[in-house]
Amino acid sequence: MSARDDILRGVRQALAGVSPAVEVPAAPRVPDRGDLVALFVERVEDYRAVVTRCAPDEVDQVVRDVLGSARAVVPPDLGLDLPGAVVDDVFTATELDAYDAVVTRAAVGIAETGTVVLDHQPDQGRRAITLVPDLHVCVVDGGQVVADVPDAIALLDPARPLTWISGPSATSDIELDRVEGVHGPRTLHVVLVG
Amino acid sequence: MRIALQITCVNDAMFPDTGKAVVRLLRRLGVEVDFPREQTCCGQPMVNTGYLDEAVPVVRRFVDAFAGYDAIVTPSGSCAGSARHQHSIVAERSGDPALAAAVAETGPRTYELSEFLVDVLGVTDVGAYFPHRTTYHPTCHSLRMLGVGDRPTRLLEAVRGIELVDLPHATECCGFGGTFALKNADASIAMGADKARHVRDTGAEVLVAGDNSCLMHVGGMLSRQRAGVRVMHLAEVLASTEEDEG
Amino acid sequence: MSGTFVGMPAFPTAAREALGDTQLRRNLAHATHVIRDKRAKVVAEVEDWEELRLAGAGVKEAALRDLATHLETLEASLVRAGATVHWARDAEEACAIVAQVTKAHGVDEVVKVKSMATAEIGLNEALEAEGIAAWETDLAELIVQLGDDLPSHILVPAIHRNRAEIREIFLRRMGDVGRPAPVDLTDEPAVLAAAARAHLREKFLRAKVAVSGANFAVAETGTLVVVESEGNGRMCLTLPEVLISVVGIEKVVATWADLDPLLRLLPRSSTGERMNPYTSTWSGVTPGDGPQEVHVVLLDNGRTRALADDVGRQALRCIRCSACLNVCPVYERVGGHAYGSVYPGPIGAILNPLLHGVSDEQTASLPYASSLCGACFEVCPVRIDIPSVLVDQRAAVVDSHRGDRVPKAEAVAMKAAAWAFSDSRRLAWAEKASGLGGRLLRRFGRTTLPGGRAAAGRLPGPAAGWTGARDLPAPPEESFRDWWDRTDGGRDGGAR
Ligand code: SF4
Numbered sequence: 001m002s003a004r005d006d007i008l009r010g011v012r013q014a015l016a017g018v019s020p021a022v023e024v025p026a027a028p029r030v031p032d033r034g035d036l037v038a039l040f041v042e043r044v045e046d047y048r049a050v051v052t053r054c055a056p057d058e059v060d061q062v063v064r065d066v067l068g069s070a071r072a073v074v075p076p077d078l079g080l081d082l083p084g085a086v087v088d089d090v091f092t093a094t095e096l097d098a099y100d101a102v103v104t105r106a107a108v109g110i111a112e113t114g115t116v117v118l119d120h121q122p123d124q125g126r127r128a129i130t131l132v133p134d135l136h137v138c139v140v141d142g143g144q145v146v147a148d149v150p151d152a153i154a155l156l157d158p159a160r161p162l163t164w165i166s167g168p169s170a171t172s173d174i175e176l177d178r179v180e181g182v183h184g185p186r187t188l189h190v191v192l193v194g
Numbered sequence: 195m196r197i198a199l200q201i202t203c204v205n206d207a208m209f210p211d212t213g214k215a216v217v218r219l220l221r222r223l224g225v226e227v228d229f230p231r232e233q234t235c236c237g238q239p240m241v242n243t244g245y246l247d248e249a250v251p252v253v254r255r256f257v258d259a260f261a262g263y264d265a266i267v268t269p270s271g272s273c274a275g276s277a278r279h280q281h282s283i284v285a286e287r288s289g290d291p292a293l294a295a296a297v298a299e300t301g302p303r304t305y306e307l308s309e310f311l312v313d314v315l316g317v318t319d320v321g322a323y324f325p326h327r328t329t330y331h332p333t334c335h336s337l338r339m340l341g342v343g344d345r346p347t348r349l350l351e352a353v354r355g356i357e358l359v360d361l362p363h364a365t366e367c368c369g370f371g372g373t374f375a376l377k378n379a380d381a382s383i384a385m386g387a388d389k390a391r392h393v394r395d396t397g398a399e400v401l402v403a404g405d406n407s408c409l410m411h412v413g414g415m416l417s418r419q420r421a422g423v424r425v426m427h428l429a430e431v432l433a434s435t436e437e438d439e440g
Numbered sequence: 441m442s443g444t445f446v447g448m449p450a451f452p453t454a455a456r457e458a459l460g461d462t463q464l465r466r467n468l469a470h471a472t473h474v475i476r477d478k479r480a481k482v483v484a485e486v487e488d489w490e491e492l493r494l495a496g497a498g499v500k501e502a503a504l505r506d507l508a509t510h511l512e513t514l515e516a517s518l519v520r521a522g523a524t525v526h527w528a529r530d531a532e533e534a535c536a537i538v539a540q541v542t543k544a545h546g547v548d549e550v551v552k553v554k555s556m557a558t559a560e561i562g563l564n565e566a567l568e569a570e571g572i573a574a575w576e577t578d579l580a581e582l583i584v585q586l587g588d589d590l591p592s593h594i595l596v597p598a599i600h601r602n603r604a605e606i607r608e609i610f611l612r613r614m615g616d617v618g619r620p621a622p623v624d625l626t627d628e629p630a631v632l633a634a635a636a637r638a639h640l641r642e643k644f645l646r647a648k649v650a651v652s653g654a655n656f657a658v659a660e661t662g663t664l665v666v667v668e669s670e671g672n673g674r675m676c677l678t679l680p681e682v683l684i685s686v687v688g689i690e691k692v693v694a695t696w697a698d699l700d701p702l703l704r705l706l707p708r709s710s711t712g713e714r715m716n717p718y719t720s721t722w723s724g725v726t727p728g729d730g731p732q733e734v735h736v737v738l739l740d741n742g743r744t745r746a747l748a749d750d751v752g753r754q755a756l757r758c759i760r761c762s763a764c765l766n767v768c769p770v771y772e773r774v775g776g777h778a779y780g781s782v783y784p785g786p787i788g789a790i791l792n793p794l795l796h797g798v799s800d801e802q803t804a805s806l807p808y809a810s811s812l813c814g815a816c817f818e819v820c821p822v823r824i825d826i827p828s829v830l831v832d833q834r835a836a837v838v839d840s841h842r843g844d845r846v847p848k849a850e851a852v853a854m855k856a857a858a859w860a861f862s863d864s865r866r867l868a869w870a871e872k873a874s875g876l877g878g879r880l881l882r883r884f885g886r887t888t889l890p891g892g893r894a895a896a897g898r899l900p901g902p903a904a905g906w907t908g909a910r911d912l913p914a915p916p917e918e919s920f921r922d923w924w925d926r927t928d929g930g931r932d933g934g935a936r
Contacts, residue, residue, distance in 0.1 A: 177629055
């Protein structure tokens with residue numbers, strides 16, 4: 001018998017006489033927290049990420065200022081005017097390692113947890129580009145911010161690869177003390193529009 | 195209302211003064227308890243060591259001894275927890291539906307002393323007098339298995355003359371754990387040493403708890419350290435009056 | 441390349457040794473208290489935490505109760521999404537599958553995301569035997585691997601090491617396997633983390649094959665989820681061409697929406713954060729993004745055994761948050777190695793016997809490695825009643841010895857106690873005998889407890905386990921029941 005059939009048979013045997021019906025209580029909703037965008041900003045900053053708020057017509061300039069002279073890679077449909085930024089041309093990891101920064105948009109922002117979620121559409125690019133450079137500038141629209149995790153899950157398409165980002169890369173592996181900056185981008189700069 | 199005292203095997207054999215205090219306290223509050231002579235032990239020592247078959251006759255004895263009482267009051271969070279949460283496991287093991295039915299009767303009627311005082315009798319001021327610096331350790335089974343919450347501290351706060359001080363890290367286990375204290379003596383002692391240290395840090399003269407077995411463990415360590423702290427069961431503090439102190 | 445748990449002594453012996461390790465005691469006391477406080481703070485922030493726990497437990501329990509169906513659904517979804525699905529009955533089969541896929545690509549190294557399943561099956565050692573180097577990329581795993589050490593915690597395997605020890609390990613060993621640590625390395629956590637970043641980067645950039653586990657596997661969509669902090673997970677899941685994920689069959693949840701309570705419960709319970717820095721989800725292969733060859737190995741290795749246990753089944757709900765370890769007073773003092781398994785602490789004390797049975801002495805000692813204080817159940821995000829399972833596993837241990845020709849002393853004592861407790865007259869005799877002992881002590885003993893009661897000091901024999909560190913009150917002259925009879929329950933004026 002194949003391992004597959006063996007295991008499935010074992011599982012069925014183990015559960016013989018066990019009713020599959022289990023009452024699953026609905027997960028509770030967070031109470032209304034008021035201004036979601038303000039909460040989002042506060043919670044992102046809690047992770048020691050940087051947040052800049054600006055109006056829609058200021059985005060290009062704000063991002064240019066954040067980048068300064070950094071060499072930036074950008075996804076194909078970013079939709080910002082960033083002189084000098086290079087559009088991702090399916091670079092290898094080693095090629096990406098030569099860039100200092102990456103600028104992307106996002107799919108969803110989660111206020112309660114201060115999380116941005118990327119679903120890697122063309123305005124966010126492949127997963128690799130937001131990983132190798134050391135500075136990630138992420139442009140989030142105020143209208144993309146939802147209250148909590150269940151709202152994000154309802155909006156997101158699991159068929160797409162998703163990356164949930166809550167602050168810069170960090171570790172608690174040394175004496176369970178959190179320090180920022182390990183393998184992922186050491187600086188996360190969220191530009192919140194509106 | 196017929197009320198029975200479940201003294202517990204440890205109190206019966208080692209701490210009769212706790213039992214006498216319960217009787218005196220309840221009598222002062224106008225409650226007469228019966229002491230069913232057939233009672234022995236709740237069976238927890240067997241259950242917690244894994245001897246379920248051996249626990250069956252003991253649990254049988256328990257339900258026989260306490261059948262027909264409206265309330266069973268016991269000065270032990272651990273034994274109340276055993277009656278309420280473990281007797282059904284033993285009954286299931288026995289395969290005897292009559293025993294299962296019997297434990298379903300006695301279990302919910304078993305009250306730890308502070309629950310009985312606060313929930314059944316509705317008192318928090320029991321008229322006690324105890325002019326000593328005292329700290330209280332919430333034992334794990336009373337805290338987590340029964341959920342007695344702040345009942346014991348509410349009772350203690352109402353005691354006249356008492357100087358009640360918070361125990362640091364109060365909710366951490368003292369390390370007794372029944373046969374754990376023997377099977378894993380080293381870990382048990384390490385835990386007890388820290389509990390004793392926290393007790394000493396309070397500067398209290400008396401350590402109070404609702405389980406004499408835990409107190410025997412921590413108190414035994416404090417005694418060995420010549421720490422100058424004595425241990426007392428909650429019942430004994432609540433039974434104290436001006437006469438006792440005089 | 442790393443140590444082994446094989447041949448570990450039973451828990452009490454291993455614990456005694458660990459309790460004497462002062463550095464370990466200090467490191468663990470510090471780390472567990474830091475994380476306890478952090479967890480308590482972020483959990484207190486969630487008003488409906490208890491409801492969230494119920495929802496989390498419900499989602500996992502429902503998935504387990506219908507596991508065969510969900511596994512078949514998962515397999516179909518994965519295949520549809522372009523993944524190759526393998527099944528492994530045990531550790532050996534799982535390791536062989538990973539080795540064979542790796543070799544098919546002609547490489548002699550893989551990068552690894554921290555994964556309990558691959559630690560459980562001893563994958564690194566198995567690959568090493570096949571000439572394949574497995575590079576751990578999680579900081580704590582790297583510390584353990586470089587130090588030829590064993591993991592001692594499910595979330596932070598190097599929790600038993602402090603910053604000074606980590607610095608020494610990095611200085612001594614990094615150069616042997618790649619980019620050396622800078623000579624001026626300090627023991628600042630940020631500096632140590634930067635050294636790991638530099639050391640591992642070359643490995644990430646050149647790796648062709650990565651191995652991961654998964655925190656969750658969604659049946660209806662074929663989605664795997666990896667929850668992490670450092671970004672090493674993203675590196676492994678994104679940059680290599682081939683990804684092999686070893687997933688325990690209990691990781692399945694039915695639907696995408698089922699992730700909700702779990703993704704809210706896990707970070708707060710584990711690292712004490714509202715959300716962990718990075719969570720990656722992927723469903724098979726995404727053309728043009730990430731690994732273009734994706735394998736999933738579904739692992740049994742004792743899980744069907746645990747599933748068959750009506751009381752113990754709930755242990756398979758575990759989402760490996762490690763909250764139960766962090767609050768456990770035994771774990772806090774003894775550390776993880778004494779449990780002799782990659783799964784230490786309260787969850788290890790039930791999971792190991794459930795997965796493997798209690799026939800060997802070491803595993804049989806684990807259910808007793810607890811005072812049954814219940815702190816683990818209180819924090820468990822999926823409400824695993826660990827104390828009840830511990831007690832049930834103790835019964836399994838006792839039952840496995842019922843056929844012994846020579847019963848253990850403990851069994852004899854328990855039978856005797858049961859005999860005495862089955863009849864109040866027998867108990868009364870026993871109490872009279874102990875009262876006699878008490879009289880002797882009061883007469884000849886020299887120890888008194890604070891408050892004046894006579895006591896026994898150090899006693900020999902079986903009592904030494906108690907009296908080695910604690911005085912023992914002398915039995916009273918008169919038991920409670922004798923007092924009651926003599927005074928009619930104190931009504932004869934004998935209330936004292
Ligand atoms: S048993 Fe519960 S508390 Fe312990 S690691 Fe598993 S999920 Fe976390």
